[in-house]
Amino acid sequence: MAAASSFPPLLPKVDAILVLDGDGNRLAGKYYGDFMKVATSSSSAESATADATNAVQSVEQLRSSFERQLQQKIGGIAARPDAAEVVTVLGKTAVFCGGRSPSQGGGQQQQRGGPGDVRVVHIGPPGESELVLAHLVEGMYEALSQLMGGATDRNMILDNLELVFLLIDEHCDGGIILETDGHKLASSVLLRDGHESRMGEGGMDGMGHHSQQQQQGGGGGPSMGGGGMGMGIGGIGGDMTIAQALIQARNQIISNLSQGG
């Protein structure tokens, strides 16, 4: 019946995660599986003289043409960080957060905590629930703005690409959702998960480095945000340690009990 085709995939997977700037340029992104690897009819003509280089080129062409179409649809829409917007592109569902609509002034960008122009887009197969995708994209966007000290604009992202790569990796592994909670994501990226002994230093290093970048890039405002963020994460890190300690203790007890029984 008609219903069969609209069934969501039983193993929810993301086809692609993209971080696009206001003009639709890909700042960072990851395509999973075969999506945008198989040449569709439109591009087959171009890749007629297909050698290895061209094959690679045509994948890139496919992707950028897909991103152009995506940008056409999402270009005018700004999505709140906690309410993702949705469009369909080439039969795929694209859910995104962030972005600025053209009507908004440039001054907004400087506002602390105000949305930058960068959009985080999750592409899912047509049957995938938009709400699941929205849940993912909102989580990742939250983590991203934490990492960027609230200023998710193009320059900020470009200066801290390393963190964005790590974020995508912590968020999604080979298309399978790994973690959706924004705080946890941000903490893992900054290598703070309670094992502060060795990891903490690295994390602090990273943060300091980025705060500097912020000062240079975005003026005074964001750096305050960055400082605040560092505190926030530190606090959360502490919470997590306690929570984990409790869990560990509980598990210990359980295992002891089970051994005893």
Place this chain on the structure above:
Amino acid sequence: MGDQDDGGGGGGLTMNNLLSEVQNTLDKFKLEDDGPVNADYYSPYANLEKAAVLQEARCFHDPAAVRENPRKCCTVIAQLLHLTNTGQYLNSAEATDVFFGVTKLFMSDDASLRRMVYLFIKEVAETCNPDDVIIVTSSLTKDMTCDVDLYRANALRVLARIVDAAMLGAIERYVKQAVVDSSGQVSSAALVSATHLFEKNAESAAIVKRWISETTEATISPNEMVQFHAMQLLYQIKKSDRLGMQKLVTQFSQRNTLKSPLALVLLVRYTAKLLTDEVVEGRMTGNSFQNGSTFARSGYAFLEASLRHKSEMVVYEAAKAICALPNIEPQELTSAVNVLQQFLSSTKPTLRFASVKTISQVAASHPRLVSKCNEDLEALIADANRSIATLAITTLLKTGSENSIDRLLKQISVFLSEIPDEYKITIVRSLQRLCLTYPAKHRVLVGFLSNFLREEGGFDFKRSIVNSIVSLIKQVPETTESSLLHLCEFIEDCEFTMLSTQILHLLGELGPGTQAPARYIRFIYNRVILENSAVRAAAVAALSKFAARCPSLRTSIMTLLRRSLDDEDDETRDRASVAVSVLKDAMEEFPYVPPEEDAETEEEPKPDVPSAGDPAAFVLLQGLPMSFDRLDRSIRAYVKAPTAMESAEPLTFSALPIVEEHEEPESTTTDEIGGDAALLAAVAGEKEEKKEVVDPAAVVYAIPELASLGRVFRSSTPTALSEEETEYVVRCVKHIMPEHIILQFLIQNTVEDQRLVNCTVAVEGDSECFEVAGDVAAESIKYGETANAFTVITRNPDAALAPCNFECVLRFGVVQVDPKSGEDESDPFDEEYPLEELEISTSDFMAKVSVPDFRQAWEQVGNANEVLEKFALQFKKQDDAVAAVIDFLGMQPCDGTGHIKAGEGGKKPHMLHLSGVFVGGTNVLARAQVAASGDASGVLLKIAVRSDDPNVSRMVADCIR
């Protein structure tokens, strides 16, 4: 360029470098353009050159640099990743080189650096040689067993990418442990890795299956993501075990241990899948899930309960699942639709989008159920997200009642002008569907569509409107006149040649049949004056059709056509001159007498308005009775028959062989048929054939004695006369000729140490109309070979055809041979081998040939030789009965009546239209009504057969058994 390509690997490298060089240069220019913005600071990722980064990457080999400056290494790795991210891929050699450098970085204890190393290995794992990648396994295994959760989690995920099944076996212990690790991060990483491994290959999957108890344990983890990942993996492991899955789903839905919304979403999906399988695989006994099997009941109850979950994600998933269940009753849908309706006014765009989408799907099957949401849907037309607005409109168009259409159209017209073409096309399609639902509203709707023809819009948008209008003309004939006029106005100012020609052709087809054909002439002639050559040619063709169909217009159209005689375009001029000369003859032969005008212009095609035999009508309206492709094939088949070229008879369409459709091989028809039947035969010859087939009759023509019998009318598909696995496999093809039947036996020898000689098949039957006349033996059949033996049966043309069974015996001589050398070892001795019976039925004499317009052909044959019969058939299902009737008669189903449409089965009587050509060239048409009888014991069949020959009609009707 070509030289470089020939250079092989080296050349490729150069090419690659060259390309990246160009790319870099371009990037530089781009950067210089917006220089001022970037002048203040330096981004480590702007303006990257691959060669430079690769050079930088050499520092990985320097232990001191790695120890002292891990930050720099991080940046370099990130730069490498950024390169691949922006399309500057590393080639295999470069990737391997860098990869070895990166492996050195395991020396460093810096956490951030280690993290980047993991990331990089995953990234290049696909590009590098797997054998190279293996070398990091030991480092990773070490990390996997250390006490830092982050290391463990990440090392696991990297390992999963690179290990093969054998290595997985070696580290299985650690992964299993990690699945139940107290750290959520590690546990999740292990579960996700296992899910990937499961999909990777069967060997790895077998190992992962052994972790089922650990996975089950992980489902009760306090970490929500772990629950989710464990559910995912459990499903992977158990998915082929239906009962196991059902048990799993029931357990989890009742125990209520899953806290993670994502995990619950999964559970809802699995439940829906299992419920659907119950129905699809026919295990559902009742009509409703609530009184179905235990699982159906509990599964459905779980979905219902999930509608009240606190997470919107779960609620929506459940609502969507319920809406998608097959055979769901409307009352069971109500609660799901209520939930979706509430979502429509949510502040979250995704929630609105998802619920509109689902409601729109429900609207397709249960429009009434959804109509209560109309108010909320109308509010969404103003939604800022155009995708949502478009979906809302298309849904409204499905659910809207007849009297709300006008209001709706008003809203849409505002909306349409401000959205992109793509959305407009979707709306045009929904409008078309709406018009089919409410044909009475066609005037408003077609008017609405044509308004948009005149507005701005791209080719695809315009074409979709034209196509919609055209298909509406076909499906709702009342729209013809108004639509044609709208289209006429459109071509007055249409920039797309393709659309203009399409519309002109349509005008030529339909215009003359309307009340006042004359009014279209002006529009068409304007095209001749104003347009490019392709449109002019189309316009001239349309004009000549008007002239041919409406004698009253001929004089005036002649004047117009004459003006095109000196057109500069060849095609236009040719069409004009053909039309002018033919019309001139016709007007001389049948001068137009202008009496009561309205009496002549209202009928359908053919020689209606023009007098019978009018040459203009014949030439201009009739068209070629078969496609060029078909003509080509038929003539080839004609030439193949040996006697054809010596025949003194002129070659006519009716004399051409008939080529059957489907996989049915080509067959040939006889060459008599009177002149007046030309049209019918020509029509009958018109059908399509998709693939090239070898003429099965060619083997017959190859044997002179058989070829002299004449042309084969049709050849049947091979029927087996023995089991597939016996010593001698025999199949039979029946070649039907007007007065003979040639049985071709394909005999295959499967005995290794035998050679068969002088094989014949003795055929014996008791029938008045068939008599065995002779045979042609297969002389020698070696092991593994197949050879043909023929038996000729003559048919008494005076006796009525009746199905007849023949006893068949394979007679042959056996020569023992040495299987190795293939030499004969004995003299032949005679053997007999009994075969199954062969049946010759009436349907063997019928060629499957379809007619393009069944209704018209049916009327044309008339009921003079009609035979009506009623039968009660012992079939449980209508479908089976329909298939059997087609099989009995051996005729071609027309107009797609060969299958009962899904969803109609068993309710209404099914009308089956069949056509075919009987041996001797008689066209046969049949209408069969198949209805389920009241007591469900069988199927009632009413059949009417028409042809030019009462005997044939009778014989065909008697085919039903």
